[in-house]
Amino acid sequence: KQEVTQIPAALSVPEGENLVLNCSFTDSAIYNLQWFRQDPGKGLTSLLLIQSSQREQTSGRLNASLDKSSGRSTLYIAASQPGDSATYLCAVMGTGANSKLTFGKGITLSVRP
Amino acid sequence: KAGVTQTPRYLIKTRGQQVTLSCSPISGHRSVSWYQQTPGQGLQFLFEYFSETQRNKGNFPGRFSGRQFSNSRSEMNVSTLELGDSALYLCASSLLISVPRELFFGEGSRLTVL
Numbered sequence: 001k002q003e004v005t006q007i008p009a010a011l012s013v014p015e016g017e018n019l020v021l022n023c024s025f026t027d028s029a030i031y032n033l034q035w036f037r038q039d040p041g042k043g044l045t046s047l048l049l050i051q052s053s054q055r056e057q058t059s060g061r062l063n064a065s066l067d068k069s070s071g072r073s074t075l076y077i078a079a080s081q082p083g084d085s086a087t088y089l090c091a092v093m094g095t096g097a098n099s100k101l102t103f104g105k106g107i108t109l110s111v112r113p
Numbered sequence: 114k115a116g117v118t119q120t121p122r123y124l125i126k127t128r129g130q131q132v133t134l135s136c137s138p139i140s141g142h143r144s145v146s147w148y149q150q151t152p153g154q155g156l157q158f159l160f161e162y163f164s165e166t167q168r169n170k171g172n173f174p175g176r177f178s179g180r181q182f183s184n185s186r187s188e189m190n191v192s193t194l195e196l197g198d199s200a201l202y203l204c205a206s207s208l209l210i211s212v213p214r215e216l217f218f219g220e221g222s223r224l225t226v227l
Binding site: 031043046049091101102103 | 158161221223
């Protein structure tokens with residue numbers, strides 16, 4: 001059974017800091033990995049998707065990496081801003097008949113002005 | 114291009130009642146998935162539909178059911194509501210069931226069971 005872990009559960013940083021959010025998963029047989037952002041009371045916004053054959057993806061100030069063999073992914077946020085404050089969720093999609101997303105519990109990020 | 118639309122956004126029910134939630138996927142998307150989000154359990158997979166067929170089902174009791182229509186719109190139903198069913202129910206759509214299989218989520222339907 002796939003398990004996804006995100007530690008720590010909460011993080012507070014000053015504005016302008018570069019930061020890394022970690023995600024680990026137990027089963028390396030994944031189809032892809034997605035990072036999402038969730039604002040309070042809202043749905044999920046897709047940030048980046050990494051296919052199982054890829055090592056990283058970049059979008060603006062965000063960079064996500066994937067190391068399937070070690071079961072790890074990181075989301076790098078450059079020059080953090082107060083508007084980046086949200087919960088960041090990592091999710092892995094299984095292969096074949098198990099093509100569902102398994103989510104971590106998320107990391108609640110607070111960027112202080 | 115409109116995103117995933119879920120209705121209603123908020124609803125309050127009492128124990129024993131039933132509820133139906135609706136999801137309209139992004140135009141052209143044929144796969145619809147449903148997830149339940151609670152503070153304790155986080156996000157959990159309910160089921161997935163593609164071309165009106167259920168492809169996958171999570172570990173939820175039979176009180177949770179769903180269907181997909183020919184226009185790809187989907188509904189989920191919860192019968193005999195329990196207090197523990199209070200949650201944010203999220204619907205996601207994707208264009209294909211193959212590469213890249215990116216899921217796009219709606220704003221959710223927040224259900225409160227009293």
